[in-house]
Amino acid sequence: MIRLPLRRSNTAALAIAAFLALPASSTLLAQTDVPAAPTQSGPVTGPTFPKPDPATDFTADSPTRAQVEAFLQASWGYDTNRVFQVQRIVKTVIPGISNVTILVGEKGRKETGALQFFALADGKHIITGNEILPFGDHPYAENRSVLVNRAEGPTRGAAAKDLEIVEFADFQCPHCKDAQPTIEKLVTDFPNAHFVFENLPLPQHPQAFQAAAYGVCVAKMGGDKAFFDYSAAVFDGQAGLSTNEGATLTLNSAVSKAGQDPEKVADCAKTPATKATIDAGVKLAQDLNVNQTPFMFVNGRPTPLAGLDYNMLKQMIAYHVANDGAAK
Incomplete structure (x- = not known):
């Protein structure tokens, strides 16, 4: 993954991956001071969690065990x-902030780990490590609403946004290129999904902004299909973006493969309107605390693309399809 030096991110990849995205085996974190689980005998059917003490382990009024x-x-x-088991929700020295401990395990494995976070007084956020994450029965609803209303990049797939998958990518980012086969599989496996591509050119990639600008103009002149033909060609020829001369040749070739005129696209790419379109995408990323590429949102759920098992990713998307309801 490539990180963007924007303002401090509240959804950094490690926090999301360890806490929200990866399988249970990846979240068997270091033990905290929780009681030892009873010793298991016979076949291992899953972890055995220690029984919490209601008098000492649940001293905070909020959040409730049911809310967690x-x-x-x-x-x-x-x-x-x-x-998992909610092991502890206790008061802290700061009124309204509670310390929550979760025990996590995997079926068929005896090992367990403990995850701690602080629930904030607003009832909408938690702090884990040094990251702030959304909290609640529907923690991704606000992100989803923002994206439904503001993600205006090229689209493909379904017109309806009941399942909306938004990709933030940089044409010069090698991990973004590596993620494209995954994106293509998702397009095939979820034909009911509304896919949106948002440009997030990173300042450390000198040709990324120009590649994004050409893409904006290809989409403007040729439509969404032309854009995705262009993006596929740019990612395929990404090595050519390493020099100014190579970038010109690579981008012009991609424009031609998308059926557009390289000279007209080059002129369009220099306009303030094109820059404003790219800046709007970058601002959207900032508002969603995205600081890396490639990055994806599934109905508002932040999902780093690097390191995710594809079958698990499909399970996650199918789960949101079944549970998120209609877009608002």
């Missing part, structure tokens, strides 16, 4: 192999 369980179900419900 609903949040975890919204975040982890797609992974049928994951098991």
Whole structure:
């Protein structure tokens, strides 16, 4: 993954991957001071969690155990192999902020891990490590609303946004190129999805902005299909973006493959309107605290593309299809 030096991110990849995205085996975190689980005998059917003490382990008024369980179900419900227990919700020295401990395990494995976070007084956010993440029964609803209304890049797939998948990418980012086969599989496997491509050219990639500008103009002149023909050609020829001369040849070739006139596209790419379109996409990324590429949102759920098992990703998307309801 390639990171963007924007403002401090609240959805950094490690926090999301460890807490929200990866299978249970990837979230068997370091133990905290929780009681030891009872010793298991016979075949291993899953972890045995220690029984919490209601008098000492649940001293905070908010959030309730049910609210934490609903949040975890919204975040982890797609992974049928994951098991967890809310072990502790206790007061802290700061009024309204609670310390929450979750025990996590996997079916068929005896090992368990503990995850801690602080639930904030607003009832909408938590802090884990040094990251702020959304909290609640529907933690991704606000992101989803923002994207439904503001993600205006080239689209393909279904017109309806009941399943909206938004990709933020940089044409010069090698990990973005590597992610394209995954995106293509998703397009095929979820024909009911509304896919949106948003440009996020990183400042450390000198040719990324020009590649994005050409893409904006290809879409403007030739439509969404022309854009995706262009993007496929640019990613295929990404090595050519390493020099100014190579970038010109690569981008002009991609424009031609998309059925557009390189000279007209080059002129369009220099206009303030084109820059404004790209800047709007970057601002959208900033508002969603995206600081890396490639990055994807599934109905508002932040999902780093690097390191995710494809079958698990499909499970996660199918879970959101079944549970998220209509777009608003």
